[in-house]
Amino acid sequence: xxxxxxxxxxxxxxxxxxxxxxxxxxxxxxxxxxxxxxxxxxxxxxxxxxxxxxxxxxxxxxxxxxxxxxxxxxxxxxxxxxxxxxxxxxxxxxxxxxxxxxxxxxxxxxxxxxxxxxxxxxxxxxxxxxxxxxxxxxxxxxxxxxxxxxxxxxxxxxxxxxxxxxxxxxxxxxxxxxxxxxxxxxxxxxxxxxxxxxxxxxxxxxxxxxxxxxxxxxxxxxxxxxxxxxxxxxxxxxxxxxxxxxxxxxxxxxxxxxxxxxxxxxxxxxxxxxxxxxxxxxxxxxxxxxxxxxxxxxxxxxxxxxxx
Amino acid sequence: xxxxxxxxxxxxxxxxxxxxxxxxxxxxxxxxxxxxxxxxxxxxxxxxxxxxxxxxxxxxxxxxxxxxxxxxxxxxxxxxxxxxxxxxxxxxxxxxxxxxxxxxxxxxxxxxxxxxxxxxxxxxxxxxxxxxxxxxxxxxxxxxxxxxxxxxxxxxxxxxxxxxxxxxxxxxxxxxxxxxxxxxxxxxxxxxxxxxxxxxxxxxxxxxxxxxxxx
Numbered sequence: 001x002x003x004x005x006x007x008x009x010x011x012x013x014x015x016x017x018x019x020x021x022x023x024x025x026x027x028x029x030x031x032x033x034x035x036x037x038x039x040x041x042x043x044x045x046x047x048x049x050x051x052x053x054x055x056x057x058x059x060x061x062x063x064x065x066x067x068x069x070x071x072x073x074x075x076x077x078x079x080x081x082x083x084x085x086x087x088x089x090x091x092x093x094x095x096x097x098x099x100x101x102x103x104x105x106x107x108x109x110x111x112x113x114x115x116x117x118x119x120x121x122x123x124x125x126x127x128x129x130x131x132x133x134x135x136x137x138x139x140x141x142x143x144x145x146x147x148x149x150x151x152x153x154x155x156x157x158x159x160x161x162x163x164x165x166x167x168x169x170x171x172x173x174x175x176x177x178x179x180x181x182x183x184x185x186x187x188x189x190x191x192x193x194x195x196x197x198x199x200x201x202x203x204x205x206x207x208x209x210x211x212x213x214x215x216x217x218x219x220x221x222x223x224x225x226x227x228x229x230x231x232x233x234x235x236x237x238x239x240x241x242x243x244x245x246x247x248x249x250x251x252x253x254x255x256x257x258x259x260x261x262x263x264x265x266x267x268x269x270x271x272x273x274x275x276x277x278x279x280x281x282x283x284x285x286x287x288x289x290x291x292x293x294x295x296x297x298x299x300x301x302x303x304x305x306x307x308x
Numbered sequence: 309x310x311x312x313x314x315x316x317x318x319x320x321x322x323x324x325x326x327x328x329x330x331x332x333x334x335x336x337x338x339x340x341x342x343x344x345x346x347x348x349x350x351x352x353x354x355x356x357x358x359x360x361x362x363x364x365x366x367x368x369x370x371x372x373x374x375x376x377x378x379x380x381x382x383x384x385x386x387x388x389x390x391x392x393x394x395x396x397x398x399x400x401x402x403x404x405x406x407x408x409x410x411x412x413x414x415x416x417x418x419x420x421x422x423x424x425x426x427x428x429x430x431x432x433x434x435x436x437x438x439x440x441x442x443x444x445x446x447x448x449x450x451x452x453x454x455x456x457x458x459x460x461x462x463x464x465x466x467x468x469x470x471x472x473x474x475x476x477x478x479x480x481x482x483x484x485x486x487x488x489x490x491x492x493x494x495x496x497x498x499x500x501x502x503x504x505x506x507x508x509x510x511x512x513x514x515x516x517x518x519x520x521x522x523x
Contacts, residue, residue, distance in 0.1 A: 008315065008318060008418060008477045008478075009477045009478055011418060011477070012416075012417050012418035012476070012477035013417070013477075015416040015417065015418060015436060016414045016415065016416035016417045016437075017416070018416060019414065019415045019416030020414065020416070023415075111416065111436075116444050117444060119439070119441055119442075119444055120415070120439065120441075121415055122415055122438050122439040122460075123415035123416050123436055123437070123438055123439075123462065124436070124438065124462040125416075125435060125436040125462050152462060152491055154438070154462075154490060154491065154492065155490060
């Protein structure tokens with residue numbers, strides 16, 4: 001019989017080493033009553049955690065791997081991706097080593113880490129279950145990649161890292177986005193949100209102020225208007241005073257393109273608005289009363305805290 | 309886990325010392341240990357559920373049914389010792405390998421549990437060490453039990469695992485699986501089990517902030 005390719009003891013020691021490596025950059029975040037949550041020392045002086053676990057804006061502190069507790073300040077939050085960024089004094093302890101979530105495959109062994117207090121890091125073990133392309137959280141924020149695992153997020157593990165067998169961090173585990181699988185906000189998304197928050201304290205998203213739904217256009221109408229596309233977005237509500245109302249959009253208008261890009265689902269509009277569109281004028285092609293019209297809309301900034 | 313001669317040997321070694329206690333249902337598991345040259349069975353007090361002297365049916369790994377007697381229980385630490393009555397029965401019980409060194413146990417180390425979850429005899433599950441020490445967090449155990457050291461494991465356990473062994477990646481006994489709290493498996497660490505085996509009760513560990521007696 002040939003010798004085993006690996007021994008269980010080697011794997012055991014490798015996993016413990018991975019925990020120890022990553023735990024050197026993991027803190028407990030004290031930002032809610034009773035139970036702390038977990039935070040990641042992402043860049044020097046910058047702690048990332050989940051927005052849902054930071055319940056207050058002031059009187060924040062973190063417990064470092066050394067057990068020392070230091071003051072922290074809220075730099076900003078993005079409810080739409082469930083991320084919050086805190087600042088602490090730089091140079092106190094190492095940052096984590098970031099991995100490439102694009103290299104993760106279903107079946108890879110993964111760990112979740114948590115820190116609740118000065119009693120040391122805690123760990124959970126599992127398997128990467130699913131990966132995929134960009135998706136939208138129900139908070140409407142764009143998440144660059146789907147990363148889901150069968151890890152158990154124990155109380156206080158929210159905001160903690162997804163760690164691979166080499167101790168590299170691939171993202172932030174979000175309890176709020178995790179049902180039924182544990183969902184991780186990948187490195188790319190965290191970096192993007194950190195950059196937004198560093199410049200403004202929040203993430204700016206475009207705002208139209210209209211409710212809409214997908215509809216199919218009548219074949220006779222399409223023929224008459226010489227439209228090659230089958231559907232558009234029927235406006236079903238216009239918020240008073242919103243950019244849509246100011247531009248004169250009406251309930252019953254069917255948007256077929258924004259800046260010449262065809263739109264057939266509300267998600268298409270959200271994608272366009274999630275770029276840096278606030279303050280810009282976009283031209284909307286629409287069908288109104290059986291005729292084609294183009295209306296320019298000065299895109300506003302979505303009210304903060306709004307999820308829609 | 310890949311099928312290797314090593315994994316075969318490991319499971320065989322761990323399974324050999326595991327017994328079923330009260331196989332008629334609502335029972336649990338136990339581990340055969342050696343004390344002063346004689347074999348005894350350690351399990352949870354909540355699995356034994358009987359006063360000292362009470363006979364309890366135990367099924368060995370080989371399928372033999374042994375009538376053991378409760379020697380001692382410690383409800384606080386949830387441990388019990390059962391003693392097989394005759395030498396003939398003792399011969400059919402195989403003691404567990406050497407106890408492991410829990411001082412070297414860190415979060416992330418692999419652990420294996422053997423028990424009879426929901427009556428499924430001799431099932432093995434694998435997980436990792438979550439933390440070693442008193443219970444922290446959003447829940448409390450009554451009467452200071454949370455202040456005792458526990459091996460807390462991220463491992464799938466169920467009723468029927470109680471009293472069974474938690475082992476390290478080398479198959480060495482590191483604890484007795486005792487309860488599931490918030491999904492975590494809690495095991496009494498082997499040093500406390502050994503002290504219970506030799507003394508009258510398992511040690512009580514005073515927690516931080518717990519009031520002391522008159523001094």
